[in-house]
Amino acid sequence: MILRLSWVALPLLLAACSLSGTITDHSIAYNATVETATDTLLVTNILRARDRAPLHFTTIGAIHGSFSLSAGLGYDLTAVNNGTQPALLAASSPSFDIGPLDRQEFARGLLRPIDPVLLRLLSDRGLPDQLLLHLLISKFDEGPGGRIITNDPAARQALDPAAQAACAAAGAAALPPCDRFQAVVDQLTRxxxxxxxxxxxxxxxxxxxxxxxxxxxxxxxxxxxxxxxxxxxxxxxxxxxxxxxxxxxxxxxxxxxxxxxxxxxxxxxxxxxxxxxxxxxxxxxxxxxxxxxxxxxxxxxxxxYLRSVEEVLHYLGAVQRREEQGIPYRFVVPRAGGGTVMPRLFRLWPQPPPRSRIGTEYRGERWFVAEQDDAEDQTLRVLALTTQLLNLQKSAGEIPSSGTLRLVR
Structure with a gap:
């Protein structure tokens, strides 16, 4: 009798033990799903900005995981294990909520200039000064009667190191083919x-x-x-x-x-x-x-003058246009041991790079993001920073409330 009761209890014990692993696996899988959706949406909006098309934003407000675990006994006609076999059945049926971020408060947040205190917070994290200035500053202004130096990727030209150094020495007085904004940034950080x-x-x-x-x-x-x-x-x-x-x-x-x-x-x-x-x-x-x-x-x-998040996205779209026109958009980063490197600020690739991290489908074409390379390509770091800036514009009231995890036994 004790042996038979043990066989009855065994499936229930297995069900209880398997529940922890099931929740862990599904939680990690859901997180990976959010990662893929968020990265894809961000890259898609930058490509929309490249095309000067409207931008559209959504967010996964909640993922509901519904697990069903059942245990029981079956009868084996071959008489193995005294004719009794334990049975354990599991099923998962997740659902999710998609929230369109088309409300007034989110739109205002997109148009609001970035808080200047973020410059200090991001700099303290070790982000290169030139990356922050190129990404977050829209223009320099000398005041009434002075020059206005806009951060326009269309002004970027491919220059050799000697010409680039001459532009930096001229600073705000630099003339074409210099990118005057780049010349000022080089002068501020030299x-x-x-x-x-x-x-x-x-x-x-x-x-x-x-x-x-x-x-x-x-x-x-x-x-x-x-x-x-x-x-x-x-x-x-x-x-x-x-x-x-x-x-x-x-x-x-x-x-x-x-x-x-x-x-x-x-x-x-x-x-x-x-x-x-x-x-x-x-x-x-x-x-x-x-x-x-x-x-x-x-x-x-x-x-x-600082950019808004929407201006950041349009700026990255303009950088991508310039890259596709054959003008690498590079900036100067000092090495820890001395010297400098000039990685790309941002670049989406129509073919898989040697080390690809993200792939996105857009209007029938596939676009790729390379792995972070401090000496050659800062695209992944720029996307991570842009994601944080975008998340700062989402208020709790705009995102559907997250439901509780429902477990059904």
């Missing part, structure tokens, strides 16, 4: 990597005050406001408002003073703009600005 510094910026409120003016009741009442302080300034006093400031520090020629040129980051365009270099903003924890009289000229230099 003396080392960009740095970032966060400090407390003290903005003066009104003119300097005498001791009697500083002690007036209306002045003392202002000290109750958040971030307002009264500090010594020469023979008198000065009211300041403290704000947090983040700056990009562009390295200058070795031995130059100051060694860095600071550019302030702001959420409003231009997101990166010149500031006065008083108080060493690239190294100090606190910097007090001087009051600027009315009519005084603003600090000179290049202001930077």
């Amino acid at each position: 003396f080392g990597p960009l740095r970032f510094n966060g400090y407390t910026r003290l903005i003066p409120l009104g003119p300097p005050l005498s001791r009697a003016e500083a002690s007036a009741p209306e002045r003392l009442a202002m000290l109750k406001e958040a971030g307002v302080s009264l500090r010594r300034s020469g023979p008198g006093w000065q009211l300041y408002r403290a704000v947090n400031q983040l700056v990009i520090c562009v390295p200058g020629r070795p031995g130059s003073r100051p060694p860095f040129t600071a550019l302030a980051l702001d959420n409003e365009p231009p997101q990166i703009s010149p500031i006065t270099q008083e108080g060493d903003p690239c190294n100090a924890d606190e910097v007090a600005d001087h009051a600027i009289p009315a009519g005084h000229a603003a600090p000179t230099g290049l202001a930077w």
Whole structure:
């Protein structure tokens, strides 16, 4: 009797043991499905941008896994195992939800310029400065009456190293066949990597005050406001408002003073703009600005404008067009041990490259993405970064809520 009960219990024990492995295998398979769908959609939209066609986005909001495990006993007419055989049956019927991202909030997110703080976060991750500048900056602007230097892939030409160096030396004044935007980027990064510094910026409120003016009741009442302080300034006093400031520090020629040129980051365009270099903003924890009289000229230099995610996709489509016209779109990356390499920024291949990672069907043609190669091809890294930027635009309310995993025994 004990032996017969053991045979009855054995299929149930097997069913319980197999459930853990089934969930694990299906979870990994679903994740791979999301990977394939996401990569394919991104590459497809870049090809649409290349063709100047409308872009369309969807997302897999939920995958429902339904597993059915049943156990029982059967009778074997050959009388093996006393005529009793355990039976274990399993079935899987997954379903999924596809959510079109065509809502107003997502569309606004696509058109909204990228948060400038992301530049610091991405730079801290070790992404090359030139990659970030080419991908995320739409233009440089010298201000009223000055030059506007757009990041237009149509301006890129195939130049030899000597001509490329001459373009970089000219910078914003470079003339065709130079790509002026590339010349400015080369000039900004030629003396080392960009740095970032966060400090407390003290903005003066009104003119300097005498001791009697500083002690007036209306002045003392202002000290109750958040971030307002009264500090010594020469023979008198000065009211300041403290704000947090983040700056990009562009390295200058070795031995130059100051060694860095600071550019302030702001959420409003231009997101990166010149500031006065008083108080060493690239190294100090606190910097007090001087009051600027009315009519005084603003600090000179290049202001930077950041792209939106939609502009990034159209930019990559334009780069792909240029690549298909026979102009390799390369940029300079310093090697860790010295020297530089010039990998492609982005390239989709109509034939499988030697090391292919992604393949996508688009309008009857097959397109491929090569494996990451720091010295030759940065396409996979660019796609990974673009995916993250795109995901930042998806709000929870736009994606269908994920259902629970249903298990049926």
